[in-house]
Amino acid sequence: MKLAIIGGGIVGSSAAFYASQHPEDDVTLFDDETGQATRAAAGIISPWLSQRRNKNWYNLAKSGAALYPSMINELSKVTETTCYRQVGTLLFKKNQALLDKLINLATERKQEAPEIGDIALLSPEQIKEKMPLLTPHSSALFVSGGARVDGRLLIEQLQAGFIAQNGTLIKQRITSLTPCDNGYRLNLTDGSTQTFDKVIVATGAWLPELIGPLGFEVDVRGQKGQLAHFQTKQNTTNWPVVMPQGESDIIPFDNGSLLIGATHENDQNYDLTVDNQVVAEMVESIYPLAPSIENETISEVRVGTRAYTSDFLPFFGEIPELPGLLVASGLGSSGLTTGPIIAKTLIDWLYGEVSVLQPENYTTSPYIFKK
Template sequence: MSTFSIIGGGIAGASIAYHLAKSNHNVTVYDRSDKGQATTASAGIICPWISQRRNKKWYRLVTEGARYYPDFIQELEMKTKQSTDYRRNGAICLFKDDHIQQLAFERISAKQEVSPEMGDVRKMSKAEVKEMHPHLTDYYPAVYVEGGGQISGKSLLNALKEAILFHGGKWINQDISPTSCDGKVIYTAGAWAGEYSSNPIVRHQRAELLHLKINGSTPAKQTPVVMGLGPMYIVETGSNQYAIGTTHEDTEDFSITPSLENQQYLHGEAERYFPDVVLDDQFMSVGLRPFTRDSLPYIGYSEDGVFVVNGLGSTGLTCGPVIGREVAAYLNGEETILNLKDYAY
């Protein structure tokens, strides 16, 4: 049994801690509860197969993450008796016209052979979109991906914390330096990593989501994730409640004060996708997403021997659980499914 100190209680740190504690190691998580943590602010969409990114190392990571999710959640919820609000409720991907829809359908469905977990992929007419999601506009054709889903970052972290404690681990809410920790140190400080080290270089984006409610309308049945035109998405967060996002702002600032300009922009986008209902803004959530080189997560040792995981970006909730599994296997001297050398650039 080894001793591990993990600094940072976002999805990466919590998942690594859980998988190490499950392997009977002595694990302590130190987290200072920074406001703006990306995990709790994220919309939590799990649907990597629709991406057009060409980085094969990134794509292997996120698709393995999606493949791992159902078993991971089942084990976690059974162990803790807590809900993570994970729903494999499908994804409606909207496109501006029939031609673009056809190209997208061919591109996405071609991935089914190597990713059967994505389930059924089919084109949807405008009428079929409206039938599946009554509040949504019927202006655009779509492609439906059955395996798409969503997770609540906050609920997932709560369950992981409970599971870490269940396996004898500790969770301490305090600031600490890697040089003050016992045992092997794993540094997962997200956007704040530069406070300790500049290797790897971590930058961050400020991302804002608008949470809103549909008033005066019959609640729709449980609805799929909606991937809109461009970098815009909508997720259901409750009965007739949705979150729409996101904005992207490269910044060196750590402020999480919502922007009125961004709220107005997102409200306008919501009216575009929900044109026939009355929308009532509830609140804005702000997250600071960490990125490393080429927007590819860094997983490996820094120059001073600290094991670093960072740069999960906008897909942290997709790949965080599987990173925990793979890092724990690596540190246990076991075979990994992913080649972690790909991420230790």
């Protein structure tokens, strides 16, 4: 099989890595890196404390978190992996009653998701011991299975693993794709053309650009997200991810690196410019819990575009009218968690292998329809 994967974010890069484990096939990944959500992402992998009610979404996110250790293990056999660490998640709530409710939910969910790890209520003193950056005035819930992944590093390492397994990476945009006798013809920005038997379109928020011209309405829109990076002198490597009340989280990485974010700017769609005022407000919202952040300087602001559907649910699979053409999009604000399991499910489907997810729960038809 000659397989093309368009889009090298988390979905496309994981799909490329898994597909290249089939050495009999010829796999090419195309990516132009514009506005990529994955590179801008905060990197929180901790879905079990979410109060979203949709069961299919939770099942997807739970399975996504569970897949990470094995995917990183497989990747480590062919390349370096420094992108992922299970450091635990600390979650704050407005009052003790809400925390108690969440502890019950986590305990119940642990029965089907043992990867959640230990569940504990920590006092302000215990929190301070775990994370000296914080000055907490209340208790918080801690789950030890929570992880953080550096989206930039992850896709670099997945792509390195893909190349090590003989995959071909082409850093170019696909300007259009058309069905042809034996599959699909792809037009590249340099004017050249390539033909493939099967195609996976993993272009995130840009899915409508490629599928729309084939006569389809695509229910996907872009949402701007900004995130602030701090390079501190603190020993951050084993600090947990912190989810305070409100929109902004604190995500520590190795060697003093700290992210604060992110914004969810619906009215800004595909805009990729830094808005200093919005970023300042986001960082200030953290001061009550982490006052010393005020003394640190932002070293970089990351801006990315999330893909959303009207009902905020992701979808993936084959478009029935276009046999051999698979898509995935609408991963929203949890795509770092769900991206690898979506990619693996698509590759399992292509190779006729059994998957842990039921693809019929995530079909494209509510989101992609003939005009």
